[in-house]
Amino acid sequence: MSKALLYDATLCVGCKACEGACAEQNKLPYDETIAAEQVQSDHKFTVVLNKNEKYMRRLCMHCQDPACASVCPVGALHKTAAGPVVYEEDRCMGCRYCMAACPFGVPKYEWSKVLPKVQKCVMCPDRVAAGRPTACTEACPTGATKFGEREELIQEARDRIRQNPSNYVPHVFGIEEVGGTSVLILSGVAFEEFGLKPNELPKDPLPLYTYRVLSRIPDFVPLGGMVLGGVWWITHRREEVAAAEAAEKKEDRGGSR
Amino acid sequence: MKFKLTFWKFVFAVIMALGTYALFVRFTQGLGASTNLTDQFPWGIWIGFDVLCGVMLAAGGFTLTAAVHIFNIKRLHAIVRPTVLTAFLGYALVSIALVIDLGRPYRIWHPLVMRNPHSVMFEVAYCVMLYLAVLSLEFSPVVLERFKLEKPLKYIKAALIPLVILGVILSTLHQSSLGTLYLIMPTKLHPFWYSPLLPVYFFISAIAVGLAMTIFESSISSKVFGRALELPILRELGRVMMVVLGVYGILRFEDLFHRGVLKLTLVPSYEMYLFWLEIALALVLPLVLLCIRKVRMSAGGLYLSAVLVVLGFITNRLNVSITGMETSAGQHYIPKWTEYSITAAIVAVGFALFGLAVKYLPIFEDTEHAPEEANAKAIAAAATAMSHAGK
Ligand code: SF4
Ligand code: SF4
Ligand code: SF4
Numbered sequence: 329m330s331k332a333l334l335y336d337a338t339l340c341v342g343c344k345a346c347e348g349a350c351a352e353q354n355k356l357p358y359d360e361t362i363a364a365e366q367v368q369s370d371h372k373f374t375v376v377l378n379k380n381e382k383y384m385r386r387l388c389m390h391c392q393d394p395a396c397a398s399v400c401p402v403g404a405l406h407k408t409a410a411g412p413v414v415y416e417e418d419r420c421m422g423c424r425y426c427m428a429a430c431p432f433g434v435p436k437y438e439w440s441k442v443l444p445k446v447q448k449c450v451m452c453p454d455r456v457a458a459g460r461p462t463a464c465t466e467a468c469p470t471g472a473t474k475f476g477e478r479e480e481l482i483q484e485a486r487d488r489i490r491q492n493p494s495n496y497v498p499h500v501f502g503i504e505e506v507g508g509t510s511v512l513i514l515s516g517v518a519f520e521e522f523g524l525k526p527n528e529l530p531k532d533p534l535p536l537y538t539y540r541v542l543s544r545i546p547d548f549v550p551l552g553g554m555v556l557g558g559v560w561w562i563t564h565r566r567e568e569v570a571a572a573e574a575a576e577k578k579e580d581r582g583g584s585r
Numbered sequence: 586m587k588f589k590l591t592f593w594k595f596v597f598a599v600i601m602a603l604g605t606y607a608l609f610v611r612f613t614q615g616l617g618a619s620t621n622l623t624d625q626f627p628w629g630i631w632i633g634f635d636v637l638c639g640v641m642l643a644a645g646g647f648t649l650t651a652a653v654h655i656f657n658i659k660r661l662h663a664i665v666r667p668t669v670l671t672a673f674l675g676y677a678l679v680s681i682a683l684v685i686d687l688g689r690p691y692r693i694w695h696p697l698v699m700r701n702p703h704s705v706m707f708e709v710a711y712c713v714m715l716y717l718a719v720l721s722l723e724f725s726p727v728v729l730e731r732f733k734l735e736k737p738l739k740y741i742k743a744a745l746i747p748l749v750i751l752g753v754i755l756s757t758l759h760q761s762s763l764g765t766l767y768l769i770m771p772t773k774l775h776p777f778w779y780s781p782l783l784p785v786y787f788f789i790s791a792i793a794v795g796l797a798m799t800i801f802e803s804s805i806s807s808k809v810f811g812r813a814l815e816l817p818i819l820r821e822l823g824r825v826m827m828v829v830l831g832v833y834g835i836l837r838f839e840d841l842f843h844r845g846v847l848k849l850t851l852v853p854s855y856e857m858y859l860f861w862l863e864i865a866l867a868l869v870l871p872l873v874l875l876c877i878r879k880v881r882m883s884a885g886g887l888y889l890s891a892v893l894v895v896l897g898f899i900t901n902r903l904n905v906s907i908t909g910m911e912t913s914a915g916q917h918y919i920p921k922w923t924e925y926s927i928t929a930a931i932v933a934v935g936f937a938l939f940g941l942a943v944k945y946l947p948i949f950e951d952t953e954h955a956p957e958e959a960n961a962k963a964i965a966a967a968a969t970a971m972s973h974a975g976k
Contacts, residue, residue, distance in 0.1 A: 369624065398701075398704065399704050399705065399706060400704055401695075401696045401701055401704045402695040402696055402700075403699055403701040403704075404699075419695060419699050420689065420692070421687050421688070421689045421692035421693060421695050422687045422689040422690075422692070423686075423706060424627040424628065425706050427624065427627040428628055428770065436624045437616075437624060437688070439616055439617030439622070439623070440618075442615040444615065528772055529772060535703065535769065537769055538705050538765055538768045541768060542703065542708065545708070548754075548757075548758070549754055549758075552750075552753070552754045552757065553750055553751075553754060556651070556753055557750060559655050559656060560657075560746055560750070563656055563657035
């Protein structure tokens with residue numbers, strides 16, 4: 329069983345308490361200027377977007393089979409059994425493939441530092457391990473962000489839509505997208521308004537796309553070796569035969585004389 | 586040797602000075618100050634050109650060693666050495682470029698001990714590393730000959746065929762894997778370039794470019810070093826290149842058709858223009874040229890086609906890594922001067938090292954027969970400038 333977050337945009341009042349709590353939890357600066365920034369960045373792991381008094385909270389989706397973890401050549405990112413996708417700074421060599429691969433554009437980089445690290449929401453792994461909710465959940469005054477078992481939260485999200493169909497877009501974002509995520513989102517307005525594209529995101533986990541190709545390599549190597557060796561043997565054998573025949577002919581001629 | 590400042594030496598010196606300064610900025614102020622990369626656009630020309638194009642341009646190494654040593658096409662033997670040298674230099678420089686691009690360059694060894702075999706990048710890293718080792722062994726006879734080291738020479742020669750086979754396998758893997766890198770981005774890369782066949786495209790285009798580079802280099806070196814052009818060989822390479830391009834073209838357009846993207850290629854957009862630029866340079870023009878017998882038989886015609894193919898596939902790689910990413914990133918990416926300078930310096934170093942190697946090592950097996958004077962001139966701007974810049 330793994331933990332997840334359910335964010336219900338219809339309950340969100342845009343107070344940004346989650347932003348502040350996250351900054352505190354991760355020892356990041358937080359003030360009015362930062363609060364006004366409408367993007368995730370190396371110093372802001374979660375953001376409450378505001379469009380005409382409609383809100384949408386964005387943070388790392390903690391994919392069930394995360395693209396970022398799959399591409400990292402040194403395994404600096406990985407999904408824990410408890411749910412969070414965490415980052416080990418000492419491993420990272422800064423190739424930024426995780427940033428290129430993440431379908432939600434989540435990992436951010438410390439561009440201004442000489443020795444930068446990747447920054448993103450890690451779902452407060454220490455708290456989660458201790459059985460506590462994430463900092464952002466705890467700070468949320470309206471219950472718009474809820475912490476719990478993923479299966480139960482999915483159930484609850486579906487119930488909320490069923491009980492109040494006029495309030496919601498009939499879709500729980502995160503059940504199926506890219507193979508499922510540990511952050512589930514309910515919304516009253518089209519997800520596309522906030523750049524979430526449930527119709528464009530594949531249902532398969534993205535790592536499958538590369539793994540389909542990668543998994544052939546172990547067969548390819550011995551096979552390729554055999555084929556190339558075979559070609560070499562044939563092309564050079566022909567030469568040997570030709571040489572031998574030529575020599576034979578010469579001998580024949582020599583003998584008949 | 587007396588130092589004379591020529592135009593090219595001057596250009597070389599300027600490029601190196603700018604590059605050195607850019608490098609200084611990069612390592613003292615970080616990637617943010619030295620590049621126009623952003624969170625939305627994390628990979629720029631150091632990946633798109635230096636790595637993707639660099640590896641592609643070095644593809645002559647495996648195509649030619651395979652042709653000569655495996656398929657036993659003896660006529661091509663004369664150009665194996667310069668091609669292997671180019672490949673070796675190419676890969677060495679790609680590795681340097683990668684170090685510059687990494688946020689934490691001193692951790693470049695991490696994949697050796699912290700493995701994630703699910704990562705394409707991990708696989709590429711291993712293949713490139715191993716292939717660099719194979720290339721240095723393949724090239725080592727040249728050095729060993731130069732210093733008359735008979736014994737190791739014997740061992741290397743005995744191991745040559747397995748080495749070549751290993752090299753071809755490693756190349757096939759990582760050339761195609763550079764395409765596989767992008768398979769995980771179906772929602773990000775523009776449909777002109779995102780295709781499940783990306784690894785296949787990268788592999789086939791590497792072969793085409795490998796052939797084109799071989800034609801290109803032989804033509805250039807025959808001019809610069811005053812050697813007779815191996816025209817029959819080049820004709821043969823040209824013919825093979827034509828077939829490879831044909832196969833690539835058919836695959837590419839069939840795939841566009843099946844994915845329902847073909848009609849998009851006629852709807853004006855930023856991507857459309859760059860798509861057609863790529864197709865014109867890499868496919869249409871060289872194929873038309875090569876179809877004309879007179880062109881295909883002439884040194885100039887072959888040279889021109891080769892240049893077009895190289896430029897075309899450079900455009901292709903830049904399209905995959907840059908053009909195709911811009912819409913989803915929501916921003917245009919134009920490299921900073923520092924990015925250009927470092928890239929230019931890396932290319933210049935490549936030329937210089939090639940010049941030096943040709944001067945001091947038996948790269949062209951018939952160099953001894955070439956007139957001494959032509960040879961001396963041959964050392965080329967780059968080489969001399971290089972040795973003087975070092976002082
Ligand atoms: S949203 Fe992006 S960064 Fe977060 S787990 Fe998924 S792939 Fe990784
Ligand atoms: S930047 Fe770091 S965390 Fe991201 S893929 Fe590269 S090594 Fe892994
Ligand atoms: S889960 Fe933790 S790290 Fe992530 S947004 Fe909430 S408080 Fe920040």
